Amino acid sequence: MIFYILTLFPEVFEGYRRASILGRAEEQGQVSMRLVNIRDFARDRHRTCDDYTYGGGAGMVLKPAPLAEALRSIPAVRERAGRGSGEGQEPGARVVYLTPSGRPWSQALAEQAARESEIVLLCGRYEGIDQRIVDAFVTDEISVGDYVLAGGEVAAMVLVDTVVRLVEGVIKAQSLAEESFRQGLLEYPQYTRPAQFEGRRVPEVLLGGDHARIERWRLEQSVAKTLRNRPELLRSRELPSEVAAIMKELEHG
Numbered sequence: 001m002i003f004y005i006l007t008l009f010p011e012v013f014e015g016y017r018r019a020s021i022l023g024r025a026e027e028q029g030q031v032s033m034r035l036v037n038i039r040d041f042a043r044d045r046h047r048t049c050d051d052y053t054y055g056g057g058a059g060m061v062l063k064p065a066p067l068a069e070a071l072r073s074i075p076a077v078r079e080r081a082g083r084g085s086g087e088g089q090e091p092g093a094r095v096v097y098l099t100p101s102g103r104p105w106s107q108a109l110a111e112q113a114a115r116e117s118e119i120v121l122l123c124g125r126y127e128g129i130d131q132r133i134v135d136a137f138v139t140d141e142i143s144v145g146d147y148v149l150a151g152g153e154v155a156a157m158v159l160v161d162t163v164v165r166l167v168e169g170v171i172k173a174q175s176l177a178e179e180s181f182r183q184g185l186l187e188y189p190q191y192t193r194p195a196q197f198e199g200r201r202v203p204e205v206l207l208g209g210d211h212a213r214i215e216r217w218r219l220e221q222s223v224a225k226t227l228r229n230r231p232e233l234l235r236s237r238e239l240p241s242e243v244a245a246i247m248k249e250l251e252h253g
């Protein structure tokens with residue numbers, strides 16, 4: 001899988017690449033992160049990439065021309081434009097603009113994205129990017145949370161990180177099976193050795209080796225944690241009868 005990342009600050013990604021699952025996946029040839037410096041496509045003497053906002057207002061906006069050229073330097077984007085109007089909806093690499101006004105990113109969207117062969121991530125800065133780039137090229141506007149970051153780079157890393165670990169073969173399928181959000185529940189608490197640490201003991205059930213009891217305990221813990229921290233996850237779907245029963249028990253004390 002190839003991630004193309006369009007950014008004014010490609011250097012931001014190097015530390016992440018060195019110290020993450022991405023670096024290992026790149027070495028093993030499963031994934032490739034290709035950094036495209038938007039400034040390389042600015043044609044004036046000062047390589048200007050931003051300009052004032054039409055209509056007035058504070059802050060600068062990324063200019064359309066360098067962004068359009070940077071996008072067209074990516075073969076899958078050029079191919080799509082060559083096939084039709086280039087309006088962003090026909091098949092081809094998805095072009096994701098990271099923006100606080102986008103759809104919320106989620107594990108479900110990461111799972112869909114992991115099935116793509118190429119994804120283009122566009123990082124904004126300042127007040128954002130010229131809307132005509134969104135209209136002409138962007139297939140998905142994605143937000144990583146209800147807050148405003150200074151730039152799209154951190155958001156792009158969030159996307160890459162969540163997707164890479166789901167690409168087949170990057171990490172063991174078993175490790176993914178019981179993670180938070182997989183079954184609409186948050187994950188149960190995890191413990192490692194020693195069994196006793198600063199007066200706190202690992203729950204007895206985990207030390208006993210009775211797998212049915214361990215599984216039941218983990219499910220109860222997952223339901224309790226989800227009820228406590230993210231009750232809306234339980235309200236938004238039909239619950240398996242086992243989960244509904246645990247919820248009832250918890251709610252009635």
Ligand code: SAM
Nearest residue numbers: 098099100124127128143144148149151152155
């Ligand atoms: N003026 C924009 C607004 O109010 O929606 C905010 C621009 S923000 C300071 C600069 C850039 O950071 C954005 O273009 C976007 O790429 C990125 N960004 C900021 N917050 C983000 C978020 N929650 N999710 C994804 N990208 C974000």
